Amino acid sequence: MTEVITKQEREEAFAMFYGMAASIGELADPAPEMTDEERVERAKEVFLKGIDNNVAVQLDACVHCGACAQACQFYIGTEDPKYTPIHKLDLLKRVYKRELSPMSWLNKLTTPEITADDLRAQVELVYDSCTMCGRCNMVCPSAINIGDMVALNRSAMAAAGLAPAELRYMRDGQEADGTIFGADEDLFNFRIQDIQQKLGFEIPIDKKGADVLLMTSGLDIHLFADATGGAIETLHHMGVDFTLASKTPGYEGANFGSLSGYDATKKKQTKASTALIEELGVKTVIVPECGHSYPALRFGAAEAVGRPVNFEVMTVSEYFGRAVMDGRLTLEKKSHPKPIALHDPCKVGRWGGVFDEPRAILEACGYDLHETESNREYNFCCGGGAANFLLPSADKLKRVGYRTKMGEIEAAGAEELVVSCGSCRMNFEVGKVKAGDSIPVESLAAIIAAHLPQKDTVEGDKV
Amino acid sequence: MSLLDFARGPALQWAAVVFVIGMLWRTLGLLLMLRARPLSKDRKTGLAGAGVKTMFSRFLLPKVFAKRVGFQFLLGWIWHLGFVITLLFFQVHVLFFKGLLGFGWPALPNSVVLPVAAVSLGILVILLVRRVTNPVLRYISTFNDYSSVIVTILPFATGFATFAHVPALPYETLLALHFLSVALLLVWFPFSKLFHVITVLPSRYILGVKFWRRGVEA
Numbered sequence: 020m021t022e023v024i025t026k027q028e029r030e031e032a033f034a035m036f037y038g039m040a041a042s043i044g045e046l047a048d049p050a051p052e053m054t055d056e057e058r059v060e061r062a063k064e065v066f067l068k069g070i071d072n073n074v075a076v077q078l079d080a081c082v083h084c085g086a087c088a089q090a091c092q093f094y095i096g097t098e099d100p101k102y103t104p105i106h107k108l109d110l111l112k113r114v115y116k117r118e119l120s121p122m123s124w125l126n127k128l129t130t131p132e133i134t135a136d137d138l139r140a141q142v143e144l145v146y147d148s149c150t151m152c153g154r155c156n157m158v159c160p161s162a163i164n165i166g167d168m169v170a171l172n173r174s175a176m177a178a179a180g181l182a183p184a185e186l187r188y189m190r191d192g193q194e195a196d197g198t199i200f201g202a203d204e205d206l207f208n209f210r211i212q213d214i215q216q217k218l219g220f221e222i223p224i225d226k227k228g229a230d231v232l233l234m235t236s237g238l239d240i241h242l243f244a245d246a247t248g249g250a251i252e253t254l255h256h257m258g259v260d261f262t263l264a265s266k267t268p269g270y271e272g273a274n275f276g277s278l279s280g281y282d283a284t285k286k287k288q289t290k291a292s293t294a295l296i297e298e299l300g301v302k303t304v305i306v307p308e309c310g311h312s313y314p315a316l317r318f319g320a321a322e323a324v325g326r327p328v329n330f331e332v333m334t335v336s337e338y339f340g341r342a343v344m345d346g347r348l349t350l351e352k353k354s355h356p357k358p359i360a361l362h363d364p365c366k367v368g369r370w371g372g373v374f375d376e377p378r379a380i381l382e383a384c385g386y387d388l389h390e391t392e393s394n395r396e397y398n399f400c401c402g403g404g405a406a407n408f409l410l411p412s413a414d415k416l417k418r419v420g421y422r423t424k425m426g427e428i429e430a431a432g433a434e435e436l437v438v439s440c441g442s443c444r445m446n447f448e449v450g451k452v453k454a455g456d457s458i459p460v461e462s463l464a465a466i467i468a469a470h471l472p473q474k475d476t477v478e479g480d481k482v
Numbered sequence: 483m484s485l486l487d488f489a490r491g492p493a494l495q496w497a498a499v500v501f502v503i504g505m506l507w508r509t510l511g512l513l514l515m516l517r518a519r520p521l522s523k524d525r526k527t528g529l530a531g532a533g534v535k536t537m538f539s540r541f542l543l544p545k546v547f548a549k550r551v552g553f554q555f556l557l558g559w560i561w562h563l564g565f566v567i568t569l570l571f572f573q574v575h576v577l578f579f580k581g582l583l584g585f586g587w588p589a590l591p592n593s594v595v596l597p598v599a600a601v602s603l604g605i606l607v608i609l610l611v612r613r614v615t616n617p618v619l620r621y622i623s624t625f626n627d628y629s630s631v632i633v634t635i636l637p638f639a640t641g642f643a644t645f646a647h648v649p650a651l652p653y654e655t656l657l658a659l660h661f662l663s664v665a666l667l668l669v670w671f672p673f674s675k676l677f678h679v680i681t682v683l684p685s686r687y688i689l690g691v692k693f694w695r696r697g698v699e700a
Binding site: 079372 | 510511513515518520522536540544550551554616619620621622626680681682684685686693696698699700
């Protein structure tokens with residue numbers, strides 16, 4: 020592996036980036052002014068649009084057994100009953116019962132209307148104390164999709180002008196230039212040129228008709244160049260006909276509309292990415308190590324454009340994991356005396372089905388994988404998913420989530436951790452600093468590149 | 483008309499009418515609602531099969547949740563099973579259904595059904611107490627939750643009182659109270675969370691399909 024960023028450079032970038040991320044709420048434009056009536060009306064409009072037969076059936080299947088609390092890291096860590104996942108759907112349920120339930124004619128007599136104060140109280144429940152990880156979905160005897168319904172709540176909060184300032188800032192940035200954290204085209208080009216110089220071969224940019232488009236993210240551009248560099252180096256090593264796109268949102272995988280509840284931004288971003296991908300004519304898109312970017316494009320592209328799309332979307336671990344499993348990519352098995360744990364990012368794992376691929380990679384690299392007690396579809400969130408790593412108001416809860424997760428990692432006897440998601444990685448890094456932990460947290464893409472066998476120079480090499 | 487005549491006559495009949503109309507209304511209302519159709523390509527095939535699998539796999543608790551949810555899961559299993567056994571296989575109930583439907587089925591001996599019913603009643607009482615004392619359950623519980631447990635307990639309690647000929651009341655009054663408690667259960671059913679009898683399996687199917695589209699067994 021070619022070192023595209025040193026440990027010291029990464030730590031310095033991390034310190035600077037963390038300082039910047041901690042203050043983005045102050046940089047946000049003021050929240051939109053609305054009357055309480057407008058807030059309620061807009062939130063209800065979102066709820067009513069989002070309640071279909073599936074949501075209704077699931078809401079009517081809840082028996083208030085409370086099992087979901089026992090799957091939620093925020094309840095487990097605080098034992099505060101207000102964090103019971105199903106409680107986070109109370110407003111949605113009330114709107115459903117009053118307006119759309121077949122029994123609404125009766126429910127109207129017993130179920131109060133939602134109010135603006137109810138919406139304000141809901142903000143902490145659907146942002147700070149829920150990462151939409153969906154672990155509660157897995158324990159519910161009625162299999163209620165609480166995670167997705169919290170997403171619907173976030174959309175209602177955003178429509179009511181109540182999304183946290185930090186997420187408004189991120190949304191505004193993405194609306195303005197299609198990227199996040201100000202990772203504009205100049206910065207992207209600078210980073211890619213820097214990586215290119217270190218890797219020693221030309222990185223194809225905007226190559227029409229390439230087989231594969233590799234996307235990155237603002238987080239990787241600022242902080243985790245090893246993840247982007249690792250993916251580029253591996254594609255080059257495999258001899259894949261790939262390209263990167265120089266324009267937003269062709270290089271930006273992150274979609275903060277999707278995380279924050281701003282549905283119009285989510286759709287706009289995905290539509291623009293899809294148009295650019297189709298213009299390039301690639302067959303496969305690899306989204307970066309950025310958990311939510313996978314479902315946002317993989318399951319969101321066709322929905323955004325209103326028709327099926329003719330390209331495949333894979334996440335980094337999925338693409339390279341399949342290559343390992345199919346024998347298209349051989350990795351060098353090395354001796355790793357330290358046991359390693361794998362964190363399955365919720366959006367890629369439980370919401371994406373990518374489980375076997377990262378494990379195949381680690382096995383091919385010779386790692387001694389120690390699975391946490393909750394793994395694969397039962398995996399605990401890192402504590403800061405769904406953009407919560409950016410919310411200072413959620414700091415205490417993030418640490419609670421981190422502790423739960425790290426407790427399992429420690430119990431598994433792992434001395435190293437690998438993740439394939441930038442925001443998980445960010446949350447682990449911050450959690451480590453706050454908890455005084457020292458376990459190394461590595462990018463899976465960087466690990467792959469570090470296990471590429473030596474081979475003769477391939478076409479495009481400068482040196 | 484005596485209380486017993488009223489209870490096993492008009493009360494039970496009207497309760498049955500409310501039950502049937504209410505259940506049909508709510509079920510049809512749900513069926514007629516629109517559902518979103520995804521356009522993105524599925525990661526796996528065999529969605530319907532996966533949905534059906536989830537309908538049944540959720541009867542079992544994943545091992546990873548056993549420590550935290552095992553007790554309540556087990557209680558739920560036992561009392562639901564006990565309810566079905568008592569309702570359908572108690573000798574007197576089989577005779578009742580035979581009179582109603584014109585055909586019957588073999589009953590289980592009282593020595594089996596009565597302990598089963600007693601255990602079910604005991605668990606329902608424990609679940610009610612737990613709902614009051616457990617912080618999570620107390621926090622999320624509504625009138626619907628408490629009333630539904632109580633309305634389910636009543637037929638068990640009045641049934642035992644009737645079977646045991648509790649001396650506090652005449653037998654006919656006890657029997658009338660049992661019929662009335664069943665009538666109350668029937669009326670309450672479509673309007674309450676007891677309706678989950680209809681929605682629980684479709685709800686599991688929905689998540690099973692949703693997750694299998696993404697390659698995850700729910």
